[in-house]
Amino acid sequence: MAGKGKARKGGDRPGQNLRELLRIPEGERVDLASHATDATPGGPKDKAAGLAAIARMGERLADLQERLYAASTAGDRRRILLVLQGMDTSGKGGTVKHVIGLFNPSGCRIKAFKAPTREELAHPFLWRVSKALPQSGEIGIFDRSHYEDVLIARVRELVPRPQVTLRYGHINRFEQSLVDDGVTVVKVFLHIGHKEQRRRLLARLDNPDKHWKFNAGDIDERALWPAYQEAYELALERCSTAAAPWHLVPADRKWYRNWAVSTLLLEHLEALDPQYPPGDFDVEECRRRLLKGS
Amino acid sequence: MAGKGKARKGGDRPGQNLRELLRIPEGERVDLASHATDATPGGPKDKAAGLAAIARMGERLADLQERLYAASTAGDRRRILLVLQGMDTSGKGGTVKHVIGLFNPSGCRIKAFKAPTREELAHPFLWRVSKALPQSGEIGIFDRSHYEDVLIARVRELVPRPQVTLRYGHINRFEQSLVDDGVTVVKVFLHIGHKEQRRRLLARLDNPDKHWKFNAGDIDERALWPAYQEAYELALERCSTAAAPWHLVPADRKWYRNWAVSTLLLEHLEALDPQYPPGDFDVEECRRRLLKGS
Numbered sequence: 324m325a326g327k328g329k330a331r332k333g334g335d336r337p338g339q340n341l342r343e344l345l346r347i348p349e350g351e352r353v354d355l356a357s358h359a360t361d362a363t364p365g366g367p368k369d370k371a372a373g374l375a376a377i378a379r380m381g382e383r384l385a386d387l388q389e390r391l392y393a394a395s396t397a398g399d400r401r402r403i404l405l406v407l408q409g410m411d412t413s414g415k416g417g418t419v420k421h422v423i424g425l426f427n428p429s430g431c432r433i434k435a436f437k438a439p440t441r442e443e444l445a446h447p448f449l450w451r452v453s454k455a456l457p458q459s460g461e462i463g464i465f466d467r468s469h470y471e472d473v474l475i476a477r478v479r480e481l482v483p484r485p486q487v488t489l490r491y492g493h494i495n496r497f498e499q500s501l502v503d504d505g506v507t508v509v510k511v512f513l514h515i516g517h518k519e520q521r522r523r524l525l526a527r528l529d530n531p532d533k534h535w536k537f538n539a540g541d542i543d544e545r546a547l548w549p550a551y552q553e554a555y556e557l558a559l560e561r562c563s564t565a566a567a568p569w570h571l572v573p574a575d576r577k578w579y580r581n582w583a584v585s586t587l588l589l590e591h592l593e594a595l596d597p598q599y600p601p602g603d604f605d606v607e608e609c610r611r612r613l614l615k616g617s
Numbered sequence: 618m619a620g621k622g623k624a625r626k627g628g629d630r631p632g633q634n635l636r637e638l639l640r641i642p643e644g645e646r647v648d649l650a651s652h653a654t655d656a657t658p659g660g661p662k663d664k665a666a667g668l669a670a671i672a673r674m675g676e677r678l679a680d681l682q683e684r685l686y687a688a689s690t691a692g693d694r695r696r697i698l699l700v701l702q703g704m705d706t707s708g709k710g711g712t713v714k715h716v717i718g719l720f721n722p723s724g725c726r727i728k729a730f731k732a733p734t735r736e737e738l739a740h741p742f743l744w745r746v747s748k749a750l751p752q753s754g755e756i757g758i759f760d761r762s763h764y765e766d767v768l769i770a771r772v773r774e775l776v777p778r779p780q781v782t783l784r785y786g787h788i789n790r791f792e793q794s795l796v797d798d799g800v801t802v803v804k805v806f807l808h809i810g811h812k813e814q815r816r817r818l819l820a821r822l823d824n825p826d827k828h829w830k831f832n833a834g835d836i837d838e839r840a841l842w843p844a845y846q847e848a849y850e851l852a853l854e855r856c857s858t859a860a861a862p863w864h865l866v867p868a869d870r871k872w873y874r875n876w877a878v879s880t881l882l883l884e885h886l887e888a889l890d891p892q893y894p895p896g897d898f899d900v901e902e903c904r905r906r907l908l909k910g911s
Contacts, residue, residue: 393829419723428722429713429729429760466723521907528904534896535687542906602828610822612836613815 341365341586345570347563353556360516361575366582373578380585381425387592388462390599392430395460397600400505403591404456404463405584408470408558409513410551411541412523413574415466418513421581422588423464432457435466448472448490449497459505462588469494473558478550491561498567507591508567511584512559513574517548635659635880639864641857647850654810655869660876667872674879675719681886682756684893686724689754691894694799697885698750698757699878702764702852703807704845705835706817707868709760712807715875716882717758726751729760742766742784743791753799756882763788767852772844785855792861801885802861805878806853807868811842 344365347353367373391401405423407415416435423431434455443451449469457463473494477487498508515523524541527533544551563569570587574580638659641647661667685695699717701709710729717725728749737745743763751757767788771781792802809817818835821827838845857863864881868874 396829416723420721423722424718426722427714428717428720428725429710429727431722433723435723521910524907525904528900528907531895532687532893534898534900535690535894537896537898537903539898539903542903542910545907545910599826600829601825602831604828604831604833606822606828609831609833609836610819613818613822613839616815616836616839 340590341583342570342590345572345583345587347559347569347571349563349565349568351560351563353560355514355552355556358514358571358573360514360519360573362573363576363579364573366579370576370578373582377421377425377578377582377585380589384425384585384589384592385427387589387595387597388426388430390597391462391592391595392427392460393599394597395458399597399600400459401507401595401597402457402459402461402463402505403507403509403588403595404465404501405588406465406468406470406508406510407513407584408468408474408511408555409574410515410520410548411544412520412527413513413515414577414580415513417577418511418580418584419464419466421577422584423462425585426462430461431464432461433464433466436468436471448476449493452497456501457506469497470558470562474551474554477554477557478547491558494562495564495567498562498564502566507595509587509591510562510567510569511587512555512569512571513580514571515574519575520545520548634884635877636864636884639866639877639881641853641863641865643857643859643862645854645857647854649808649846649850652808652865652867654808654813654867656867657870657873658867659880660873664870664872667876671715671719671872671876671879674883678719678879678883678886679721681883681889681891682720682724684891685756685886685889686721686754687893688891689752693891693894694753695801695889695891696751696753696755696757696799697801697803697882697889698759698795699882700759700762700764700802700804701807701878702762702768702805702849703868704809704814704842705838706814706821707807707809708871708874709807711871712805712874712878713758713760715871716878717756719879720756724754725756725758727758727760730762730765742770743787746791750795751800763791764852764856767856768845768848771848771851772841785852788856789858789861792856792858796860801889803881803885804857804861804863805881806849806863806865807874808865809868813869814839814842 367376391399391403394401407418409415419433423433432455436451439448439451452465452469455463455465472482473487473490476482476490477484501508524537524545527537559569559571572580572583572587661670685693685697688695701712703709713727717727726749730745733742733745746759746763749757749759767781767784770776770784771778795802818831818839821831853863853865866874866877866881
């Protein structure tokens with residue numbers, strides 16, 4: 324039951340490894356209905372403990388991020404790409420706000436993917452994704468991603484089915500090439516319940532300040548819930564690879580969602596263990612020159 | 618002495634307007650030596666009060682940012698561009714971390730300008746800048762900017778002097794066009810002292826974890842301090858326009874610097890007074906449809 328020294332530091336996850344716990348095993352069938360959306364696997368005991376644990380992680384996350392960035396200035400090509408997927412209202416935007424908000428914004432490269440433009444449609448589906456990738460030392464965040472091209476594209480039949488079927492392989496090869504180039508790909512599916520979505524959509528309707536987030540089309544999409552769940556199951560089972568596994572985060576409870584994504588990032592950053600690079604100059608001589616000047 | 622209702626809310630700046638206080642008046646000569654770098658004009662009385670005031674601003678800043686973004690989804694083209702300039706170690710990066718860290722990262726577009734690439738040099742100097750501008754509803758942040766093209770370019774004679782001289786006009790017309798298109802341009806010069814720079818460079822040398830930020834070339838640049846101060850004076854006096862004025866922020870005290878930049882952004886956001894747009898759907902019908910479904 325003994326965990327890694329580093330993981331134990333916070334005192335929140337003795338002997339646990341959330342990456343393993345939430346990972347969707349390669350090649351296994353996925354049945355979303357069997358995963359409770361209000362569960363808190365491996366998490367703190369309640370909301371108060373969750374928020375406290377997140378606050379405690381902030382400094383460590385920012386420190387590791389700075390090390391990752393510092394290492395890149397000396398040629399370390401490693402970087403992180405967080406891919407966030409989930410149904411409408413599952414909390415992709417809230418995760419960016421609350422989790423990515425813990426990091427130094429200058430080292431984060433965030434891209435929210437909307438319906439593709441005409442120019443994007445004229446290119447292969449991975450084209451726009453390739454242009455938004457993080458550079459060395461950065462943490463990239465995709466709010467939606469290339470997975471939309473096997474989700475809404477499948478459900479809404481935006482492309483012929485045989486083409487969708489080919490895309491799973493394209494995605495796996497693309498992600499493998501990222502991993503080979505030093506990208507740690509952290510894929511997170513925010514799993515919310517059908518009833519929770521209704522609650523959140525109604526809450527948006529009840530608050531005029533939230534109406535800008537609401538789209539009558541969201542209700543049409545909601546009617547396709549079973550088709551989307553099936554499309555997610557296929558994407559998760561065909562694209563959870565050893566190189567770039569999917570993680571399923573129950574997302575009905577926002578505090579757990581934020582805690583889980585923060586913890587996943589922390590575990591990955593700790594595994595990378597980036598180091599400040601040594602200077603390429605003579606410290607004593609520089610000090611002398613500085614002290615000699617006025 | 619009565620301030621605006623909104624400005625008074627925080628209780629930190631009764632009757633004050635930091636924008637006016639720190640603005641470099643259009644057409645006036647600038648003598649940097651006459652501006653104390655350790656002053657705290659208009660600021661809280663000490664560090665503790667400054668940090669508390671910054672913390673109090675966080676929620677209001679994030680709220681105004683969300684409104685700005687929300688308004689853009691209904692066609693409001695307004696956006697903010699914060700331009701940060703200052704000598705090495707003046708705290709441009711620290712400002713991004715501490716001030717921009719108060720905002721939702723997904724609405725911020727941050728660009729740190731380094732030495733231009735070959736491709737960038739093959740284009741007019743404003744080309745790379747134009748590509749990094751914020752979109753509607755966003756807060757753009759330039760860590761260094763097109764001003765380097767009249768600063769290091771002038772001091773190091775990277776381009777012939779007559780060309781540098783023309784650039785001030787280019788910059789003013791470029792910024793006017795941004796303003797005409799809905800950009801609020803907030804230009805901030807972080808003013809640190811020569812001795813404070815030495816102190817900060819020595820501190821970097823003393824801490825191996827900071828060596829990656831140090832460059833022996835920084836000491837060579839430091840030897841050109843008077844030439845840089847003169848180049849800044851020219852840039853500030855020629856490019857502090859009514860449309861896009863410069864603000865001089867004394868930056869020896871980090872807490873004051875962070876407070877001042879936060880306050881400048883807050884005042885500009887309050888002046889924009891962005892509003893949540895109304896929904897373009899029938900709220901009651903949407904509610905009925907949601908409640909009817911499962």
